Amino acid sequence: MSYHNVFMLEHNRQAQRLRRDIPNDEEAFQQTRKLLIGIMQKIVYDEFLPSFLSPEAMKKYKLSSSNMYKYDSKLDATIANPFGIAYRMGHSWIPTLVSVYTKDFKLFFQQFLNETFFDPTLTYIESVNGAPSGMKGLAYAMSALESSETDRTIEDVARNTLFVNPVADTSFDLASLNIQRGRDHGLPSYNEYRKYCGLSEVTSWSTSAALGGLVNHDADAIIKLEAAGYSSPKDIDLFPGALSETPVPGGDLGPTMECIIGDQFHRAKFGDRFFYQNRGTGFNEAQQAAIQKYSLASLLCRNYQFDKVQFPNVFRLADPLKRCHDIKDLDIGPFRPSTGGGDGGNDGHGDRGGGHEHHPRQTLNDIIDEIFEQQE
Numbered sequence: 261m262s263y264h265n266v267f268m269l270e271h272n273r274q275a276q277r278l279r280r281d282i283p284n285d286e287e288a289f290q291q292t293r294k295l296l297i298g299i300m301q302k303i304v305y306d307e308f309l310p311s312f313l314s315p316e317a318m319k320k321y322k323l324s325s326s327n328m329y330k331y332d333s334k335l336d337a338t339i340a341n342p343f344g345i346a347y348r349m350g351h352s353w354i355p356t357l358v359s360v361y362t363k364d365f366k367l368f369f370q371q372f373l374n375e376t377f378f379d380p381t382l383t384y385i386e387s388v389n390g391a392p393s394g395m396k397g398l399a400y401a402m403s404a405l406e407s408s409e410t411d412r413t414i415e416d417v418a419r420n421t422l423f424v425n426p427v428a429d430t431s432f433d434l435a436s437l438n439i440q441r442g443r444d445h446g447l448p449s450y451n452e453y454r455k456y457c458g459l460s461e462v463t464s465w466s467t468s469a470a471l472g473g474l475v476n477h478d479a480d481a482i483i484k485l486e487a488a489g490y491s492s493p494k495d496i497d498l499f500p501g502a503l504s505e506t507p508v509p510g511g512d513l514g515p516t517m518e519c520i521i522g523d524q525f526h527r528a529k530f531g532d533r534f535f536y537q538n539r540g541t542g543f544n545e546a547q548q549a550a551i552q553k554y555s556l557a558s559l560l561c562r563n564y565q566f567d568k569v570q571f572p573n574v575f576r577l578a579d580p581l582k583r584c585h586d587i588k589d590l591d592i593g594p595f596r597p598s599t600g601g602g603d604g605g606n607d608g609h610g611d612r613g614g615g616h617e618h619h620p621r622q623t624l625n626d627i628i629d630e631i632f633e634q635q636e
């Protein structure tokens with residue numbers, strides 16, 4: 261929710277910067293929306309994906325923006341059924357505790373995750389006497405804390421306290437839901453996806469390749485999968501089979517997960533006519549270069565007033581941290597229809613510090629007020 265909110269703030273901030281040259285409300289909204297989608301795509305492909313996919317997978321599926329981009333109209337970008345299950349690997353990142361940190365990354369408040377289910381109170385907390393607001397404090401904590409490992413362990417909080425019904429004394433188990441949802445969708449087994457991905461077929465409970473064993477699992481994982489009640493390794497469901505694979509070198513996931521997730525993000529990139537790197541429908545060279553230089557770190561600095569961040573990639577712990585003051589804002593110049601030139605970034609404090617920035621004629625609040633007045 262904190263990150264969802266920060267993109268909303270970023271949208272409004274960039275809309276205000278663009279307002280000077282785009283007086284029409286609808287046009288300003290659409291251009292800002294397009295810009296935010298481009299920024300999001302840059303962050304996902306160049307910052308988020310490499311934080312858990314191996315360099316090999318990044319290369320194989322041409323996910324980094326340094327790969328030449330050519331839109332492929334024949335590529336189907338729709339979400340594959342197994343991706344809806346494989347991408348639930350994020351369920352192994354779910355923490356037991358939700359933390360709120362101060363701006364200097366000290367623990368301010370902690371709550372059990374299940375206490376936040378259906379109760380967003382934490383996010384409403386306003387900043388008092390220098391203490392962080394809920395939204396910002398959650399982002400400070402998320403940027404500073406290491407995430408749980410991507411492994412076969414899903415915390416009890418998501419296994420025993422999901423959708424608790426105190427009257428019936430029941431609750432749901434997210435791991436079971438993931439398995440059952442795969443079956444509901446008629447997904448073939450883990451073994452079939454291994455074959456689809458060009459990996460060896462599994463026919464025995466051993467680790468031996470010659471015996472058709474589970475070559476991408478350690479002995480402990482194999483014991484647990486066998487104990488789960490599958491009468492043959494060929495029956496293992498996609499979610500537990502792929503999630504319990506040993507990670508490939510340099511990545512957090514096993515080869516089957518990398519294949520399904522890498523392929524999906526490849527198609528979502530090269531099969532999307534509006535991908536930000538597609539010249540013409542996406543952005544021109546100068547605009548792309550500006551987006552390329554921007555980062556989630558910079559975005560957090562500006563909207564949540566971080567003093568220091570992990571840089572250049574907030575998804576990786578950096579030491580030392582970089583001062584926000586030294587990280588440039590998005591160069592909005594190339595996005596201005598009238599100038600077509602850059603404003604060269606600024607001193608790290610968004611519009612407030614940029615010598616070339618002009619205040620917009622109206623704030624978004626003014627515009628919203630006007631719309632309401634017209635409706636009355």
Ligand code: HEM
Nearest residue numbers: 343344345347348349350351353354373418434437438441
């Ligand atoms: C507090 C954290 C989270 C909770 C409580 C949660 C809970 C859930 C629940 C209840 C479902 C629906 C399950 C079903 O009925 O089949 C679901 C689906 C899903 N979750 Fe999560 N989740 C969390 C975080 C994540 C993360 C971090 C990721 C990935 C990075 C993720 C990926 C997915 C995906 C891909 C689906 C399937 C969506 C679809 O196909 O419609 N979730 N999650």
